[in-house]
Amino acid sequence: MRRCVPVPARLPSWAWVTGLTTGAIAAVVVLAVQADQGTKPVAATPRPSASATADAKPSARPREEKPAAVPDDSGAGRRIVYSLGAKRVWLVDASDAPLRSFAVWPGTVAPDPGTYTIGKRTEATTGSDGVAVEHIMYFAQKSGVFVAFSNAVDGSSPPPAEPGAQTGGIRVAKPDGKALWTFGAAGTTVRVVG
Template identity: 60%
Template sequence: MHVRRLPSWAWVAALTVAALAAVVVLGIQADRSVPPGEAPFASRPAATPSPKARPSTPPRKPPRAEVPANSGEGARIVYSLGQKRVWLVEAGDTSRRSFTVWPGTVNPEKGSHLVSFRRQAATGSDGVKIENIVYFSTKSGVSIAFSNAVDGSSPEPASGVQTGGIRVRADDGDAIWKFAAVGAVVFVVD
C-alpha cells in the first residue's frame, strides 16, 4: 500500500490559516476583556440609562486657568478635583489645553498616576455609550478614566452607583486620546 504524503506547501498553508484564526480569536477576546481593576460583566449591577441625562452645555471657562502649582513636572495631564478641571501640559510646563469636566462619584487619590489602559469605545456604567476612554487609576475596585459620551450628554451619576468615569466634551475627549498614550502621567491635585 502506497501512502500519499501532502506537499510541504499544503502544510505551510494549513499552519498559516490556523495561526491567523488563533490571532483573530485572541483579538476578539482582547476587545472584550475587562480593564484592570474592573469587575467582570457578570458581576456588575445592571446598568440603566440615567433619567437625568441631559445634553451637555459647555461649562463656563475662566479667562485663563493656570496649571496648579505642585502638580508634577514634564508632559502630563493635571486633574484638579476641586476645580473639576483638566490641563494637558507639554514637557516645557506649557499648558496646551484646559477644560472643565464632570466627575463620577469615585475620585482618584491625589498624586501621580500612569495611564494603564485605553479603550476606543464602550458603554458606561450608566448605560451611555462612551468613547476615548483613558484609564489611569482604581479605587475601591472602581476603574477611574476620562471619557466622553458619544451623544454629547453629561449625565448626573446614578444614585447609589459608584462610577469612576470623568466625562468631558467630545473635542476634549479627542484631545486627551491623542495626548495620553499608555504610560502617560496623570497628576491629581485638590
C-alpha cells in the first residue's frame, strides 16, 4: 500500500506580489530614514548688505532667523516699510511685529520719504532693464517714473543701470517677492523712511 504524502499548498501569485511589494516598500522606507539622518550640503554664499549697490550680483541667501528691527519712524499698524538708507524692506503685522525683513536692490529713482499705498499690482511683465519680472506692486511716482517692488523671474539682481537711465523698480529676491506679493494687497500701506 502506497502512502500519500501531503503536498504543500502553493501560494497564489497575488500573495507573492503582495509580499515582494511590502518588502520593497519597507526597504525604501529604511533607506529614506537613513538618508534623512545624514549630512546635508549647505551653500555658503554672501548676502546683500546694507551697503549693497544697484549693481550687486545675484546671490542665494539663507533665510534670516529673526527679522531686523523695524525703523522707529516707520509708523504703526500693518504695513510695508522701505528704508532708503538701509536698502531694506520689512513686512510688519498689525501688532507692529516684523514678520519678515530683506535687502533690496533699488532703482535709480527713489520715492520721497512718506506714506503711500499699494495701487496697481501686475503678476508679470518685462522690466525697463529688459528682464522678465513678476510680483510687481506699484506704490509711488516721482519725476514721471513709477516706483514698484518686483523680483526677476530668474531670481537675478538687476544689472547696472545705463548712465542716465531712470528706473523705479525696487528689485527683491524671488522668495521675498512672493512673500511681498502675498502680504501687500492693493491698499496696503507702504511707509518709506530715509
